[in-house]
Amino acid sequence: MIAKERVYFKTFGCRTNQFDTQVMISKIKDFEFSSDELEADVIVVNSCTVTNGADSSVRHYINSIERKNPNARVVLAGCGSHSKGETLLADKKVFGVMGHSEKENINEILKKPESFYEIGDLEHIDSTIVEEFVGKSRAFIKIQEGCDFSCSYCIIPAVRGGARSHSEDTVIEQVKKLADNGFGEFILTGTNVGSYGKDHGSSMAKLLKKVSHLRGVRRIRIGSLEPIQIDDEFKELLDEPWMAKHLHIALQHTSDKMLDIMNRRNSFISDKRLFDELSSHGYALGTDFIVGHPGEDDRAWMEAMERLIDLPLTHVHAFTYSKRDGTAAASMSDLVRGDVAKARHRELTELIKEKNYEFRKANQSNLEVLLESGNDDIYRGFDQYFNRIEVRSSEDLSSNWLLMNSVEVNREGNMAKYSS
Numbered sequence: 001m002i003a004k005e006r007v008y009f010k011t012f013g014c015r016t017n018q019f020d021t022q023v024m025i026s027k028i029k030d031f032e033f034s035s036d037e038l039e040a041d042v043i044v045v046n047s048c049t050v051t052n053g054a055d056s057s058v059r060h061y062i063n064s065i066e067r068k069n070p071n072a073r074v075v076l077a078g079c080g081s082h083s084k085g086e087t088l089l090a091d092k093k094v095f096g097v098m099g100h101s102e103k104e105n106i107n108e109i110l111k112k113p114e115s116f117y118e119i120g121d122l123e124h125i126d127s128t129i130v131e132e133f134v135g136k137s138r139a140f141i142k143i144q145e146g147c148d149f150s151c152s153y154c155i156i157p158a159v160r161g162g163a164r165s166h167s168e169d170t171v172i173e174q175v176k177k178l179a180d181n182g183f184g185e186f187i188l189t190g191t192n193v194g195s196y197g198k199d200h201g202s203s204m205a206k207l208l209k210k211v212s213h214l215r216g217v218r219r220i221r222i223g224s225l226e227p228i229q230i231d232d233e234f235k236e237l238l239d240e241p242w243m244a245k246h247l248h249i250a251l252q253h254t255s256d257k258m259l260d261i262m263n264r265r266n267s268f269i270s271d272k273r274l275f276d277e278l279s280s281h282g283y284a285l286g287t288d289f290i291v292g293h294p295g296e297d298d299r300a301w302m303e304a305m306e307r308l309i310d311l312p313l314t315h316v317h318a319f320t321y322s323k324r325d326g327t328a329a330a331s332m333s334d335l336v337r338g339d340v341a342k343a344r345h346r347e348l349t350e351l352i353k354e355k356n357y358e359f360r361k362a363n364q365s366n367l368e369v370l371l372e373s374g375n376d377d378i379y380r381g382f383d384q385y386f387n388r389i390e391v392r393s394s395e396d397l398s399s400n401w402l403l404m405n406s407v408e409v410n411r412e413g414n415m416a417k418y419s420s
């Protein structure tokens with residue numbers, strides 16, 4: 001019997017890329033998996049190209065393989081295959097290049113004896129829905145791919161294509177299966193998840209309603225929404241008991257000048273109105289924010305901070321701008337110095353940390369906590385507001401739901417003791 005070749009997967013970048021690796025892994029039939037890149041015959045590099053720095057990391061990794069395991073066939077997949085694939089192949093840095101749409105054909109592609117460039121198209125959506133599990137009761141489900149926006153700093157539409165979604169039936173079938181197996185919390189994710197359904201007459205709200213009716217579904221979270229995607233149909237669901245009381249809404253900035261430069265579709269006046277409305281329904285609210293984008297002068301920053309102070313925010317993913325060739329922002333002038341951007345990043349995260357602390361102090365009871373696994377008698381999980389909690393217990397509480405009415409609120413997080 002001929003031994004099967006061994007394949008090793010190296011994944012860079014975001015959660016979507018992790019999901020994509022899972023799709024590829026699920027399609028491998030004629031290879032063995034290797035956990036050691038030095039012993040692998042084929043190395044699939046699922047790359048990220050979000051910034052110039054991300055490109056360098058991928059290139060650096062490929063160079064290191066060339067030295068450490070020169071006989072391996074390196075196959076470039078992921079977003080970088082669409083931006084850097086041709087060059088890396090021409091430079092003989094990789095054996096083959098496969099685009100996003102080719103993931104499900106990976107088993108055949110990897111058998112190719114000759115160097116290849118299978119870039120495919122950017123309209124395809126995988127037939128495989130991937131889930132990722134945290135403990136035994138939370139599941140991430142990728143329901144959508146791609147983005148139709150054109151934000152100045154982002155390369156995603158060029159390397160992942162426009163927005164397209166899985167059908168409602170496919171998503172429902174998947175959730176049903178998992179709910180039957182004991183999963184209670186579902187996190188719906190995608191590249192621009194709020195655009196769900198636009199391509200087949202559905203919407204996030206319609207999908208949410210259907211998923212919520214499935215037996216066993218207890219709580220639903222949504223990855224990240226754009227402000228303009230929260231329409232009246234969605235707002236009607238705000239008080240539903242199965243909605244996690246936390247929404248992550250990507251503002252990216254709060255200065256009008258910056259929103260304009262960044263080619264965003266939101267404006268501060270309507271963002272503020274929206275956040276106040278959501279907060280009046282008891283929601284904790286998170287956002288993405290890019291600090292140090294070209295054009296962010298002192299005045300724009302001051303305006304942004306004043307407005308942030310006014311916003312009912314509880315969580316933030318703050319990013320420091322990093323140049324990406326091929327985007328509109330890459331050719332902009334008025335760059336922000338690195339140390340200035342760093343200081344602004346700190347100022348922003350400190351502010352939101354304080355806001356989060358105030359929110360937790362004001363919301364200490366009726367916390368519906370889903371615990372993940374634990375060790376040393378400490379169990380960690382999240383409440384409905386997406387605030388982390390640490391629970392001490394001598395009883396095994398892994399994957400348990402708890403209703404907590406008394407927690408210790410510290411600056412760093414919530415803590416509690418459990419005794420039955």
Ligand code: SF4
Pocket residue numbers: 147148149150151154155156157191192
């Ligand atoms: S909404 Fe903007 S930042 Fe987000 S993926 Fe689309 S283009 Fe990129």
